[in-house]
Amino acid sequence: MGRQIYEAIADGILGGGVYALMAVGLTLIFGVLDIINIAQGILVVLGAYLSYVLSVHLHIDLFVGLLVTVPAMFVIGVAIQWLFIRPLRGRDRTSMSLLAAYAVALIIEGALYRIFGPNYVVLNAPYITSSVHLFGFYLPDIYLYGFALAVACVAALYLMLYRTRFGRSVRATMQDQTAARLIGIDVNRVAAVTFGIGVAVTAVGGMMFGATSGGFNPNSGYDLISRLLAIIILGGLGSIGGALAAAVFMTTAEALVDIWSPDWAVVVFYAALVLVLTIRPAGLFGRAPVRAQ
Amino acid sequence: MTGSGLAWRGGGALAVLAVLAAFPLAVTNATVTTIGVDTLVFAAAAVAWNIFSGYSGYISLGHAVFFGAGAYTVGIAARAWQLAGGTVFVLLPLAGGVAAGLAVPLGLIALRVRRHTFVVITIAFFFIAQLTATNLSVTGGSSGILAPSPNWDAATFNDPFYYAALALLVATTAASWLIRGSRFGLQLRAIRDDEDRAAGLGVRPMPVKLAAFVVSAVVTGMAGGLWFYFIGQAIPQFAFDPLFDLSVVVMAFFGGLGTISGPLLGALVIEPAQQYLTLQYTNEYLSEILLGVLLAAVILGLPRGVIPTAADRIAAIRARRASRTADAGAAGRQPVAGARAQGAGR
Numbered sequence: 001m002g003r004q005i006y007e008a009i010a011d012g013i014l015g016g017g018v019y020a021l022m023a024v025g026l027t028l029i030f031g032v033l034d035i036i037n038i039a040q041g042i043l044v045v046l047g048a049y050l051s052y053v054l055s056v057h058l059h060i061d062l063f064v065g066l067l068v069t070v071p072a073m074f075v076i077g078v079a080i081q082w083l084f085i086r087p088l089r090g091r092d093r094t095s096m097s098l099l100a101a102y103a104v105a106l107i108i109e110g111a112l113y114r115i116f117g118p119n120y121v122v123l124n125a126p127y128i129t130s131s132v133h134l135f136g137f138y139l140p141d142i143y144l145y146g147f148a149l150a151v152a153c154v155a156a157l158y159l160m161l162y163r164t165r166f167g168r169s170v171r172a173t174m175q176d177q178t179a180a181r182l183i184g185i186d187v188n189r190v191a192a193v194t195f196g197i198g199v200a201v202t203a204v205g206g207m208m209f210g211a212t213s214g215g216f217n218p219n220s221g222y223d224l225i226s227r228l229l230a231i232i233i234l235g236g237l238g239s240i241g242g243a244l245a246a247a248v249f250m251t252t253a254e255a256l257v258d259i260w261s262p263d264w265a266v267v268v269f270y271a272a273l274v275l276v277l278t279i280r281p282a283g284l285f286g287r288a289p290v291r292a293q
Numbered sequence: 294m295t296g297s298g299l300a301w302r303g304g305g306a307l308a309v310l311a312v313l314a315a316f317p318l319a320v321t322n323a324t325v326t327t328i329g330v331d332t333l334v335f336a337a338a339a340v341a342w343n344i345f346s347g348y349s350g351y352i353s354l355g356h357a358v359f360f361g362a363g364a365y366t367v368g369i370a371a372r373a374w375q376l377a378g379g380t381v382f383v384l385l386p387l388a389g390g391v392a393a394g395l396a397v398p399l400g401l402i403a404l405r406v407r408r409h410t411f412v413v414i415t416i417a418f419f420f421i422a423q424l425t426a427t428n429l430s431v432t433g434g435s436s437g438i439l440a441p442s443p444n445w446d447a448a449t450f451n452d453p454f455y456y457a458a459l460a461l462l463v464a465t466t467a468a469s470w471l472i473r474g475s476r477f478g479l480q481l482r483a484i485r486d487d488e489d490r491a492a493g494l495g496v497r498p499m500p501v502k503l504a505a506f507v508v509s510a511v512v513t514g515m516a517g518g519l520w521f522y523f524i525g526q527a528i529p530q531f532a533f534d535p536l537f538d539l540s541v542v543v544m545a546f547f548g549g550l551g552t553i554s555g556p557l558l559g560a561l562v563i564e565p566a567q568q569y570l571t572l573q574y575t576n577e578y579l580s581e582i583l584l585g586v587l588l589a590a591v592i593l594g595l596p597r598g599v600i601p602t603a604a605d606r607i608a609a610i611r612a613r614r615a616s617r618t619a620d621a622g623a624a625g626r627q628p629v630a631g632a633r634a635q636g637a638g639r
Contacts, residue, residue, distance in 0.1 A: 106585030
């Protein structure tokens, strides 16, 4: 029993790294554009299919393939923002942008169904099935590599946000868009690039999801987005540190419940969310919402 | 509102009702009347969704919870009490009651937060409901639950469902109309415009929002129960269907969010179109893409919906005529603002 618990915690933390990366993209988009990109789930699946195509048809290694899929997803993200999010104006922009993102998700899902069909596919590589013996546990190699990659990506995002000029303009836009515009920041450009970055991380998340989930199909997006939404709300919308903490907390809690009831493990995600929000409506690390004028 | 405006609207509503009531008498093709039943069920659900989300501005993407709860209520109750045939319709108020019983605690939790967070919580409720239906034994797990088979004549098989759905739709639309003009409806719309200011002016937001949420849930639950008996089966991924949420939202936005006739118009246009396309191309993925394209087109091209946009156009034309007959151009400007303010609300 004790051993199972340690293993569950290890699984939760390693798996949480990948969810953290995907959630950071989502919360970054929220912070800058004030929208929830509900298409993030299906974009992760799209990233997984891109990795699948590269590895099955072109025999490119999954990690090497990221050199292609990350820029591709960046371009897709900028295009989505340009076509569907940027034109929205007016009072109902909040709900409108959410629905526009939902429309994008439906279109991508339908397209993936038409191209790949409903059958589950898996990503294959030697390091997915092999594992290392570490501290008395057998840990799959892919989890270790994926966790390292996720940590590196999150660190790179942090450095970008806190050490570069562009990062400073992103943070300024997150704090106050009008003020950012007044001091000469090109808010539209910041929004487009941020959306692109937020979507580009789904290439990494998608590859890891495809390699560790034991099979995915176009319908997998719903499960992903619901978990990601739970994570970013629990962490507090717009809080990057909150997203990291919530991701690890949620995946660990799920892995622990999974020990005695795999059926109910997923429900823990949402139950934890509901429980936290009844006590703290702004989430664990969120700021209380400022009244919009 | 002028007297003639009211007469026009009342006459229009009666004409639409007469056409809908006569529809199964004129058309006996079962494929077409099946689409008719579907359309009316969705129309009732869309009008009900609009009573809460359209008037209060809180966009719910979790109404499928109530739809599915209604479906499972009818299924479980009919099985437990051995009901069949026409008596199953008696269970519909029970379906509404169960949905209301769910809506109170869910509303008390979700309505504490606003905007994005509210939307996301409703989505979370949706997934909890779907997973619960899959995991419990009383709901039949992933294989779901079967409805009792109706015992009436196959030639007019769809008719009882059709008229039950029509009755539900008429009652819901009447409720939507009564609520919109009432003190309760004004409080809801004040909350939509500025919740803090409404609270400052003496509206108690929580009870008002919760009441609208519950009313909306009751109708959605009854629609779900009816739909279940009509389809004959409920399984978790169709009783709790994310596309249901999307469909009612698209219908309401297409016709005009927060209007009385908007969601109705949206449902009467979109549901038959979608069903027809699905039958025509027999490829479910295409209909999904089309729903997405339609949603994007409505959001980007017609963000306020057909009814408010059309009302503005008509008001502008009337105002132009009025200003042409009036001598002074400046005096003729006045009605435009007034007409628009009125038109925007319809």
